[in-house]
Amino acid sequence: MRYLIAGAGPAGSLLACYLAARGHRVDVFERRPDPRRGDDEEGRSINLGLSARGVLALERAGLMDRVRPLTVPMRGRVVHAAGRTSFHPYGTHDEEILHSVLRRDLVTLLIDHAHGLGARFHFGRRVTDLDRQAPAVQVEGEWIHGDAVVGADGAFSTIRTHLHRGLRADHHQEFLPWGYKELTMIATPGFRLEALHVWPGGDGLIVAHPNRDNSLTATLFLPYDELEAITDPEAFFAGRFPDALPLLPDLAKEFAANPVGHLVSVRTTPWHHENKVVLIGDACHAVYPFYGQGMNSALEDCLLLDASLDSFAAFETARRPHTDVLDELSRENFVELRQRVASPMHAARKRADLLLARLLPGRWRPLYTMISHTTTPYADALARARKQEAFLRWGAAAVTAGLGLAALTKLAGRNTGHAHRSR
Amino acid sequence: MRYLIAGAGPAGSLLACYLAARGHRVDVFERRPDPRRGDDEEGRSINLGLSARGVLALERAGLMDRVRPLTVPMRGRVVHAAGRTSFHPYGTHDEEILHSVLRRDLVTLLIDHAHGLGARFHFGRRVTDLDRQAPAVQVEGEWIHGDAVVGADGAFSTIRTHLHRGLRADHHQEFLPWGYKELTMIATPGFRLEALHVWPGGDGLIVAHPNRDNSLTATLFLPYDELEAITDPEAFFAGRFPDALPLLPDLAKEFAANPVGHLVSVRTTPWHHENKVVLIGDACHAVYPFYGQGMNSALEDCLLLDASLDSFAAFETARRPHTDVLDELSRENFVELRQRVASPMHAARKRADLLLARLLPGRWRPLYTMISHTTTPYADALARARKQEAFLRWGAAAVTAGLGLAALTKLAGRNTGHAHRSR
Ligand SMILES: Cc1cc2nc3c(=O)[nH]c(=O)nc-3n(C[C@H](O)[C@H](O)[C@H](O)COP(=O)(O)OP(=O)(O)OC[C@H]3O[C@@H](n4cnc5c(N)ncnc54)[C@H](O)[C@@H]3O)c2cc1C
Ligand SMILES: Cc1cc2nc3c(=O)[nH]c(=O)nc-3n(C[C@H](O)[C@H](O)[C@H](O)COP(=O)(O)OP(=O)(O)OC[C@H]3O[C@@H](n4cnc5c(N)ncnc54)[C@H](O)[C@@H]3O)c2cc1C
Numbered sequence: 001m002r003y004l005i006a007g008a009g010p011a012g013s014l015l016a017c018y019l020a021a022r023g024h025r026v027d028v029f030e031r032r033p034d035p036r037r038g039d040d041e042e043g044r045s046i047n048l049g050l051s052a053r054g055v056l057a058l059e060r061a062g063l064m065d066r067v068r069p070l071t072v073p074m075r076g077r078v079v080h081a082a083g084r085t086s087f088h089p090y091g092t093h094d095e096e097i098l099h100s101v102l103r104r105d106l107v108t109l110l111i112d113h114a115h116g117l118g119a120r121f122h123f124g125r126r127v128t129d130l131d132r133q134a135p136a137v138q139v140e141g142e143w144i145h146g147d148a149v150v151g152a153d154g155a156f157s158t159i160r161t162h163l164h165r166g167l168r169a170d171h172h173q174e175f176l177p178w179g180y181k182e183l184t185m186i187a188t189p190g191f192r193l194e195a196l197h198v199w200p201g202g203d204g205l206i207v208a209h210p211n212r213d214n215s216l217t218a219t220l221f222l223p224y225d226e227l228e229a230i231t232d233p234e235a236f237f238a239g240r241f242p243d244a245l246p247l248l249p250d251l252a253k254e255f256a257a258n259p260v261g262h263l264v265s266v267r268t269t270p271w272h273h274e275n276k277v278v279l280i281g282d283a284c285h286a287v288y289p290f291y292g293q294g295m296n297s298a299l300e301d302c303l304l305l306d307a308s309l310d311s312f313a314a315f316e317t318a319r320r321p322h323t324d325v326l327d328e329l330s331r332e333n334f335v336e337l338r339q340r341v342a343s344p345m346h347a348a349r350k351r352a353d354l355l356l357a358r359l360l361p362g363r364w365r366p367l368y369t370m371i372s373h374t375t376t377p378y379a380d381a382l383a384r385a386r387k388q389e390a391f392l393r394w395g396a397a398a399v400t401a402g403l404g405l406a407a408l409t410k411l412a413g414r415n416t417g418h419a420h421r422s423r
Numbered sequence: 424m425r426y427l428i429a430g431a432g433p434a435g436s437l438l439a440c441y442l443a444a445r446g447h448r449v450d451v452f453e454r455r456p457d458p459r460r461g462d463d464e465e466g467r468s469i470n471l472g473l474s475a476r477g478v479l480a481l482e483r484a485g486l487m488d489r490v491r492p493l494t495v496p497m498r499g500r501v502v503h504a505a506g507r508t509s510f511h512p513y514g515t516h517d518e519e520i521l522h523s524v525l526r527r528d529l530v531t532l533l534i535d536h537a538h539g540l541g542a543r544f545h546f547g548r549r550v551t552d553l554d555r556q557a558p559a560v561q562v563e564g565e566w567i568h569g570d571a572v573v574g575a576d577g578a579f580s581t582i583r584t585h586l587h588r589g590l591r592a593d594h595h596q597e598f599l600p601w602g603y604k605e606l607t608m609i610a611t612p613g614f615r616l617e618a619l620h621v622w623p624g625g626d627g628l629i630v631a632h633p634n635r636d637n638s639l640t641a642t643l644f645l646p647y648d649e650l651e652a653i654t655d656p657e658a659f660f661a662g663r664f665p666d667a668l669p670l671l672p673d674l675a676k677e678f679a680a681n682p683v684g685h686l687v688s689v690r691t692t693p694w695h696h697e698n699k700v701v702l703i704g705d706a707c708h709a710v711y712p713f714y715g716q717g718m719n720s721a722l723e724d725c726l727l728l729d730a731s732l733d734s735f736a737a738f739e740t741a742r743r744p745h746t747d748v749l750d751e752l753s754r755e756n757f758v759e760l761r762q763r764v765a766s767p768m769h770a771a772r773k774r775a776d777l778l779l780a781r782l783l784p785g786r787w788r789p790l791y792t793m794i795s796h797t798t799t800p801y802a803d804a805l806a807r808a809r810k811q812e813a814f815l816r817w818g819a820a821a822v823t824a825g826l827g828l829a830a831l832t833k834l835a836g837r838n839t840g841h842a843h844r845s846r
Contacts, residue, residue, distance in 0.1 A: 175592070
């Protein structure tokens with residue numbers, strides 16, 4: 001079989017590993033230059049949180065031992081608010097951690113590995129059209145035929161557009177009215193590096209992942225109008241995020257140089273045409289990044305598609321309900337991260353969640369734990385969390401009713417005065 | 424000002440009337456042939472329910488007196504279920520009716536009127552591209568420049584696609600997994616013509632609007648797989664809609680000849696670019712047809728845009744929240760029409776609604792009444808209905824609590840035995 005893959009991001013390059021390992025002929029077309037040559041400024045500093053689903057997909061490809069040395073463990077979340085910091089461990093177990101990795105480091109490793117297995121990469125080659133029936137892709141005016149085409153070309157997928165042409169395709173695409181800007185932080189002495197750092201700021205938010213060189217990649221998320229209104233970044237940070245300012249030595253220069261990023265979410269169907277074309281990763285389910293699951297779900301897609309190469313339809317049917325749930329959760333987590341992370345009530349709820357998990361080992365699992373630290377399918381995790389929640393409510397209701405009845409009996413007792421005494 | 428309008432459907436042709444009446448230069452490009460020549464088979468038998476919003480928009484253009492003779496009043500809904508029919512009047516007042524009109528009759532009248540005011544129509548001319556900055560439209564390879572472009576080119580709008588190119592556009596497009604087929608009914612003696620007729624059928628539904636010639640245009644809605652599986656339409660109707668069968672003299676022939684229609688809903692933004700391009704009607708808010716508001720909201724757009732020609736941005740900001748609500752209501756009404764219309768509980772609720780409206784004149788207005796028989800903006804109607812609903816629930820809760828307290832007091836009394844007697 002000859003597979004043509006559009007896009008050498010995390011999804012396209014890991015799938016190339018899986019397919020090449022099965023002995024298939026694989027050609028990957030990537031519009032950007034070879035990341036190994038280091039002349040692609042665009043993807044320079046982006047780093048991502050790798051968690052259980054991504055880890056499993058990389059392990060199955062026999063790659064985790066080579067990925068781990070590229071990562072920095074994040075053992076919990078440090079929240080910076082009102083000049084103080086608090087640390088919230090991710091889980092009850094030592095393995096419940098995230099791994100911060102540079103996108104370029106990860107993709108480079110995947111490309112090298114796939115290449116070693118015989119896959120061919122064509123950089124600087126943009127796919128411009130698809131013939132879904134052939135199937136074939138057009139690259140620089142030339143039609144290239146294969147047995148199957150995989151669209152791993154990200155949220156604005158060209159393969160998806162042409163796959164859907166003339167079909168009754170459902171498509172939901174939504175931009176958050178917030179943009180983001182990436183900035184480099186340098187850790188000051190005593191700074192806890194092995195964590196994800198969050199600066200909540202009402203209508204605004206900074207998230208930072210650590211790198212291996214004592215720096216962190218920080219992402220400032222802000223409503224567009226506010227982001228575009230910033231003329232003096234130092235003054236802005238001094239006012240809104242004063243405790244982040246000392247960590248940003250290059251602020252003014254980077255702020256001027258780095259572009260504003262956009263946040264898009266995509267839910268769509270169909271993901272496939274017969275066994276000829278299939279989409280994976282952001283091309284079929286891009287999510288807001290606030291649950292840290294975009295890349296992880298893209299890598300998980302590779303593992304699932306690898307097990308369903310004989311039926312792209314089965315892959316879509318089994319997978320889509322789960323990524324739809326991920327979309328929902330990622331939206332909710334946006335609200336959570338920006339508003340509740342700073343509130344004592346939120347911290348108390350999180351602590352109660354972890355306490356319940358300790359008290360009821362194996363029986364109570366916080367939703368965040370299931371999403372980030374297990375490979376329970378997303379919708380199953382949500383269903384289980386809802387059941388737990390209902391259980392909690394019924395318990396609370398039962399207790400309240402008990403207290404209420406007691407109170408009412410008391411009240412009735414008081415009303416009937418000496419009657420009680422006479423019993 | 425020179426306005427270029429893409430699409431001579433209800434929205435494009437009414438807007439041409441408004442603009443030409445203001446003395447603007449208007450060119451309308453329509454890809455289909457001139458409906459007045461009668462050689463366009465595609466739009467032949469479609470008829471639509473015109474209600475308050477559409478009526479107002481036509482009245483403001485001074486056209487309602489010429490439209491009315493083309494319509495058949497529908498004074499309520501006749502539900503055909505289990506071999507019996509029941510009539511449910513639409514409202515408490517005589518004016519609370521719908522008007523059934525052939526799309527071709529209405530559009531022909533609008534085109535004639537706009538033409539009389541100086542608008543120019545170009546039939547058989549498809550718009551293929553837009554330069555939103557110029558602004559200009561491409562028609563058969565030629566670029567035509569104007570001062571503003573209006574996209575009134577329906578749910579699959581070409582203007583919209585090009586307006587959004589490269590922008591952060593939100594776009595939600597969803598197909599109902601149901602198709603539809605149009606069929607001609609001939610009324611049998613005693614058949615009540617002045618009504619909308621519904622045959623609910625679980626996973627399936629027929630809706631029929633009367634025409635002026637004793638016929639009705641019936642639309643069969645069915646899940647695709649069922650619709651495509653029908654090989655013998657007579658047998659299908661005999662099994663599923665036996666009481667509709669005698670009304671369908673040409674069933675077999677029409678079923679074979681008429682295409683399957685698709686139902687799409689579209690929510691999208693932006694609707695405009697500066698004061699150069701703007702979308703109206705289905706091009707920016709297509710809804711499932713089960714609330715009968717698609718054309719009515721498209722006509723209402725013309726009235727609102729006419730009042731906001733100096734700011735397309737203001738038009739979108741004011742209007743979009745309302746059509747978003749219409750989308751929501753149209754989805755809900757789908758469930759209502761197909762399932763609950765046949766249930767006695769549903770009829771009882773509707774009757775209670777109308778009764779409340781009579782008991783509390785001016786204070787209680789059923790949601791359906793506000794949407795179909797008033798011009799209260801959609802979101803305001805929904806907000807008011809929710810308030811009424813909450814009021815009802817609180818009332819019910821108060822009553823229940825009253826009864827409950829009484830019961831508890833009684834219980835307490837029984838518990839405390841002779842104590843009560845001793846008071
Ligand atoms: C600010 C931010 C923070 C994030 N943080 C996290 C995180 O912590 N954890 C996590 O799991 N996820 C995170 N994500 C999400 C993650 O980046 C994506 O989900 C992931 O990159 C998707 O991988 P992909 O391979 O499907 O698509 P992409 O990474 O978008 O790769 C697509 C590739 O296809 C190429 N391409 C596009 N079009 C064409 C074409 N026509 N022809 C040829 N090539 C083409 C592109 O150049 C690109 O290389 C974050 C996203 C953002 C924006
Ligand atoms: C089964 C069904 C029943 C319905 N019942 C009702 C009802 O009872 N009441 C109600 O209010 N609504 C109803 N509707 C909805 C109603 O039909 C639409 O909302 C209404 O037609 C929208 O009007 P429009 O002018 O915006 O778009 P359209 O009616 O779609 O008109 C668009 C026009 O643009 C033309 N066009 C398209 N592309 C181009 C191009 N590139 N260049 C030039 N011209 C182009 C098309 O040929 C068409 O003439 C129903 C819809 C369906 C499907």
